[in-house]
Amino acid sequence: xxxxxxxxxxxxxxxxxxxxxxxxxxxxxxxxxxxxxxxxxxxxxxxxxxxxxxxxxxxxxxxxxxxxxxxxxxxxxxxxxxxxxxxxxxxxxxxxxxxxxxxxxxxxxxxxxxxxxxxxxxxxxxxxxxxxxxxxxxxxxxxxxxxxxxxxxxxxxxxxxxxxxxxxxxxxxxxxx
Amino acid sequence: xxxxxxxxxxxxxxxxxxxxxxxxxxxxxxxxxxxxxxxxxxxxxxxxxxxxxxxxxxxxxxxxxxxxxxxxxxxxxxxxxxxxxxxxxxxxxxxxxxxxxxxxxxxxxxxxxxxxxxxxxxxxxxxxxxxxxxxxxxxxxxxxxxxxxxxxxxxxxxxxxxxxxxxxxxxxxxxxxxxxxxxxxxxxxxxxxxxxxxxxxxxxxxxxxxxxxxxxxxxxxxxxxxxxxxxxxxxxxxxxxxxxxxxxxxxxxxxxxxxxxxxxxxxxxxxxxxxxxxxxxxxxxxxxxxxxxxxxxxxxxxxxxxxxxxxxxxx
Numbered sequence: 001x002x003x004x005x006x007x008x009x010x011x012x013x014x015x016x017x018x019x020x021x022x023x024x025x026x027x028x029x030x031x032x033x034x035x036x037x038x039x040x041x042x043x044x045x046x047x048x049x050x051x052x053x054x055x056x057x058x059x060x061x062x063x064x065x066x067x068x069x070x071x072x073x074x075x076x077x078x079x080x081x082x083x084x085x086x087x088x089x090x091x092x093x094x095x096x097x098x099x100x101x102x103x104x105x106x107x108x109x110x111x112x113x114x115x116x117x118x119x120x121x122x123x124x125x126x127x128x129x130x131x132x133x134x135x136x137x138x139x140x141x142x143x144x145x146x147x148x149x150x151x152x153x154x155x156x157x158x159x160x161x162x163x164x165x166x167x168x169x170x171x172x173x174x175x176x177x
Numbered sequence: 178x179x180x181x182x183x184x185x186x187x188x189x190x191x192x193x194x195x196x197x198x199x200x201x202x203x204x205x206x207x208x209x210x211x212x213x214x215x216x217x218x219x220x221x222x223x224x225x226x227x228x229x230x231x232x233x234x235x236x237x238x239x240x241x242x243x244x245x246x247x248x249x250x251x252x253x254x255x256x257x258x259x260x261x262x263x264x265x266x267x268x269x270x271x272x273x274x275x276x277x278x279x280x281x282x283x284x285x286x287x288x289x290x291x292x293x294x295x296x297x298x299x300x301x302x303x304x305x306x307x308x309x310x311x312x313x314x315x316x317x318x319x320x321x322x323x324x325x326x327x328x329x330x331x332x333x334x335x336x337x338x339x340x341x342x343x344x345x346x347x348x349x350x351x352x353x354x355x356x357x358x359x360x361x362x363x364x365x366x367x368x369x370x371x372x373x374x375x376x377x378x379x380x381x382x383x384x385x386x387x388x389x390x391x392x393x394x395x396x397x398x399x400x401x402x403x404x405x406x407x408x409x410x411x412x413x414x415x416x417x418x419x420x421x422x423x424x425x426x427x428x429x430x431x432x433x434x435x436x437x438x439x440x441x442x443x444x445x446x447x448x449x450x451x452x453x454x455x456x457x458x459x460x461x462x463x464x465x466x467x468x469x470x471x472x473x474x475x476x477x478x479x480x481x482x483x484x485x486x487x488x489x490x491x492x
Contacts, residue, residue: 100195100223101244121179128188136191143181144195152206160180161207 025052026064027079033072034064041082044090046131070126077123081111081135093134104138112142117158182210193220198242198291222291228301229285233312236281240288243295252281278314282321293331296359301339304368319347326354337362343369349385357390367400398456 023039039062042048048065055062067075084107096102104112112120124139147155155161184192193201193215201222205215228239235253249264259277261270272280306313326333334356342348342365387393427449446455 097191098194102195118179121181121184124188125179125184128185136188140188140191141195143192144200147196147200147204150200150203152203155204156207159182159207161182161211162180 025062027075028064028066029070029072029075030068031071033075035072035076035079037079038083038086041079041086044082044085044088044132044134045078046133048130067130069129071122074119074122074126077115077119078126078130078132078135081108081123082132084108084111085134088134090133093137096137097133102137102141104141108138109142112138113146117143117146118160182208186214189214190218190220193218196220197244197246198222198224198288199248201291202287219291219293221293221295222288223295224288224292224297226299226301227285227288227297228299228303229318230303230305231313231315231318232305233307233314236277236314236318238281238285250284252277252284278317278321282318285322286325289325289329289333292333296334296336299337299339300335302341303339304341304343306368313343315343315347319350323350323354326351329354332356334359336360337364339364339366341366341368343367352385352387355387357387358392360387360390361392362395363387363393364395364397364399367398396458399454401453 024036025039025042027035027037027042029035039052042052042065048067051065052062070078112123115123120139120142124136124143127135127139146158150158181189181192193204196204201215201220205212223243224240225243226239226241230237230239235251238248238250238252240248240250251262251264253260253262254277255271258271258273259275259280261272261280263269302315302319304315306315332355336359338352338355338360340348340351340363348365427447429447429449444455444457446457447453448455
């Protein structure tokens with residue numbers, strides 16, 4: 001039997017610590033939708049982590065987090081992603097930030113490619129506002145992968161770029177098709 | 178629905194950073210906003226090797242990227258314009274009243290413009306033009322390249338340069354604009370008809386920093402000349418070791434210690450069939466390997482060299 005390759009490529013999520021019960025808080029989107037999330041998942045967002053720490057430092061009860069720049073539909077996707085990745089080591093996402101070729105795990109590939117491009121852009125923009133490095137990485141790589149092999153015209157259609165371009169300039173002719 | 182154009186700049190930069198070079202260039206042509214943004218960011222091309230082949234009727238680019246993707250493109254001059262043929266692609270383009278050199282240079286310039294922090298492993302200029310041809314595209318191309326390199330915001334980083342040249346000016350147009358700290362291997366090949374001593378100004382060449390760089394591991398100077406062998410034997414004496422068989426002729430070697438204090442050895446090789454000469458300066462260990470591997474050549478010790486042969490030495 002062939003040995004399993006790349007089994008050590010990504011660290012496997014560790015089993016949740018049985019001693020720490022999930023701490024659930026409410027999260028409110030910019031259009032008033034209220035969702036629920038595990039604090040450990042929210043900590044993937046540097047922005048939300050700072051807010052949560054602020055509450056904890058002052059021993060104030062955290063009842064509801066308001067996310068003013070993300071709508072409910074997108075926030076739900078963000079929270080779903082965070083829930084799936086709450087055990088991840090943040091150092092991995094940081095290391096992948098500037099890499100050209102990164103490996104997108106199958107769950108994420110399925111999760112991101114099923115979205116229409118416009119929703120994917122919204123999700124990446126939300127991840128940017130909330131500062132979730134791992135989601136930004138996978139999102140950007142998914143956009144890049146979808147552009148690969150496409151002609152200029154196909155890219156315009158795929159990415160919702162309305163402006164028709166002028167006549168191709170001869171100096172860059174070869175890179176177009 | 179959001180458009181790519183509405184993404185925050187930082188996100189756009191990350192997307193561009195994860196795209197391959199050709200996709201970036203296609204995206205660059207979708208609209209003005211993206212073109213300006215991409216020209217501003219200049220995402221790294223990840224160019225690994227670039228070979229330009231000059232012939233009187235066409236130029237061929239061989240381009241390799243670090244992710245193992247590669248491209249081959251031919252720019253062909255035809256009666257009323259230029260035809261562009263990428264290898265393996267189903268598309269071809271024709272540009273009426275356009276010069277094939279203009280288009281080829283434009284593509285090369287953009288590729289080099291997007292190669293800023295990265296080091297190009299190998300850059301080669303090959304020529305298949307007879308020296309006397311009136312339609313030799315090399316001088317024109319190298320002149321434009323010189324103009325580009327001169328005003329580039331940083332020196333081009335090349336690890337290994339293979340440069341076929343016709344006169345000294347071509348060397349002077351390119352070499353001084355390369356980063357001396359990255360060049361490790363330099364191969365100059367004279368592709369003209371006959372090398373003339375008066376056409377080489379050694380003082381000018383000696384000012385090129387790159388030739389004195391401590392990073393240089395290997396320096397080669399190759400040329401073809403029918404009457405040079407007699408002169409070589411005049412200077413160095415008759416060769417006293419058995420010659421190596423090479424392509425139904427002889428390949429003859431001389432080895433010289435370059436100087437008392439240098440690690441380098443000068444190797445002169447003469448290919449009888451082709452009247453072809455190779456002057457190579459190597460670090461000693463590399464030569465030692467050659468000697469140990471059964472070559473019949475031998476080191477001739479600290480012999481003084483005729484100054485004309487040290488002109489191009491790396492140290």
